[in-house]
Amino acid sequence: MSVQTNRLQIIILAALFCVLAAACVTLALTMGVGGRAPQQTSLIGGDFSLVNQDGKPITQASFLGKPTAYFFGYTNCPDACPTTLTDMTDRLKALGPDGDKFNVVFISVDPGRDTPQLLKSYLESFDPRITAATGTPEQIADVVKKFRVYVKKVGEGDSYTFDHSTAVYMMDAKGNLVTLIDYQAPRDEAIEKMRRALES
Structure with missing residues (x-):
């Protein structure tokens, strides 16, 4: 050769x-190393300043110490929002005692209509462990930007709607993104992802 x-x-x-x-x-x-979320996920999430359905101030620190599932939507949403909140209600119940180890936060992208009082009434149809949040347009814009949520207002007047991201952001107890739960994800898959956040 x-x-x-x-x-x-x-x-x-x-x-x-x-x-x-x-x-x-x-x-x-x-x-990600070891099957964890990639490093870029550290760019998703962060501190925010909002109010909950009781009108009390909340920040990211209000939910640290437990894994937190964040979902963005609005009360006039015809399908994705009530479906996801119903799914999260079912998932919390399916987790049994571990369901108490999670925060679930529904953040409104419609601060013009979704007052704390309206959000409180809206949550009556879902698990009482779920928190709702709203704020000024500026505060909502800030948290939407930090979570890299897609939101687009459609229409004018009182009949406007929103196109928006439908995934659930599953964060660990330190506020770092672990994974996303897709809209209408299979029940077992979603619960497995929640357990992963609990163990991380």
Whole structure:
């Protein structure tokens, strides 16, 4: 075998090694080390200043110490919001005693209509452990930006609606994103993700 052939083989092997190494790095950033959420998830979430359904001030610190599921929507939402809150009610019940170890927070993206009083009435149909939150337009815009939530107002007058993200943001006890629970995710899958947040 010639020296030139040996050099060609070495070059090919080196090139394959570089491609494999790059693929491993990409996979690590996508999946996270040890199957955890990727490092980029630290850019999602953060402190906020809102009021709950009782009109009391709440911040991110109000929910630290327990895993927290955040969901963004509004009371006039025709489908995704009541469906997700119903699903979260079922998931909390299915978790049994572990259900008490979670916070679930429904943040309104419609501060113009969703007053604390209206949110309190709205929550009567769901698990009493669920908290609702609202605030000024500026405060809502701030928390929406920090969680990278898609929100778009559609229409004018009193009949406007919102297009908005429908995923549940599952944070750990320190306020770091663990995973997202997709809209109408299978029950077992959603509960497994909640348990993952509890163990993280």
